[in-house]
Amino acid sequence: MLDINKLVTDFPEVGQLIAEKPLFWHNPNYQESAELPIDLADIFDAEARFQRFAKYFEVAFPETLPTKGILESPLIPIPEMQTSINEKLSSPLAGKLFLKADNLLPISGSIKSRGGIYEVLKFAEKIAVKAGMLVYEDNYAILASPEFKKLFSKYGIAVGSTGNLGLSIGIVAQKLGFQTTVHMSADAAQWKKDLLREKGAIVVEYNDNFSNAITAGREQAAKDPNVYFIDDEGSVDLFLGYSVAALRLQAQLKAASIQVNEDHPLFVYLPAGVGGSPGGVAFGLKQVFGEHVHPIFAEPTHIPSVTLGMMTGMNNQISVYDVGIDGITKADGLAVGRPSRIAGKFMRTLLLGTATFQDDRMMAELARLYETEKIKVEPSATSGFAILPRCQTELAKQYSLTDSTHIVWATGGAMVPADDFSRYLSEGQSLLEK
Structure with a gap:
């Protein structure tokens, strides 16, 4: 049985987490050397697979034609947002502020698109090659033909999700022809469940948290040898799918004449x-940019699962529920009480730190982003803005920020129904005025 008093004695900042107070946690192992089971070559392998499937996407999802079948989001300068934030700060945010607009990623409009879709693609390719119907030099547009849909219909894909991962996997897996089942936790937004059903996926709803929903989904999938379970708690393929974003970001920064070095962190x-x-994104960034890129995670004060896991070194062996934190947040995409089996282990030396925020701050920043830049996102997507002031104070102690670049990574938002977004915006505006 977990001794919470001993835990707080050993790790005093856990007390702040339990009290649900916003904090900045600096990772004491950051930038140490470490051996990881994957490296830059694995990222390039994942990118090559995306490139092979590009022709398929152009046929199956015409909205990807402008990007030639590549699933990527724009890097958007947001000077008006930065000006508005600075008006509220005693020390203005130094450097330039950008939004990595994964809310605009083709097909499912969220950060989960790369990883979830990538693992579906890898599974589909494996089946098609094994069946002798596909060779690696083929034009993968043939995968949109009825013959391949018939092949894939013999197999199932299952996943546990709070929403965005399920959308990404469900939309593409169904289009390919797989029988798709998404196990959704109680935190998942209703519109995401409705959209998945509209696309033909089976949605299994749980009046329970994500950890229990994914466990139930994993157990059910294990009963059928033809069902492939995509495990958000421990999949290296998901991780690698996310990591290719770093290669694309490198090109975007070069196009914007932005340097990344000691003088330009x-x-x-x-x-x-x-x-x-x-x-996955942080891993890719460190592989591509090295010591001068600094990833920071943002989490709600009511469900700081990765922070708790890394702070204590217990990683997935501890849940926020174990220490009495309620796990209730409006950031449905972040409503996960227990971190993945690989997140803390991979991030042990790659993550600068984490910061927690209150939901009201997140909702206010959603309104600020829309009012200043007319960018529509879901609540989770403004997490990075919610921690900016606290991070600015902490980072200034260690780094020169004069010529720094700051990128807030969005989660989702483009697919949010108008009524839902209006509700988010109204709530955020009332909080922004305070």
């Missing part, structure tokens, strides 16, 4: 749920 603020998508 790059700080990236990533919303963390189970830790897989931000972990």
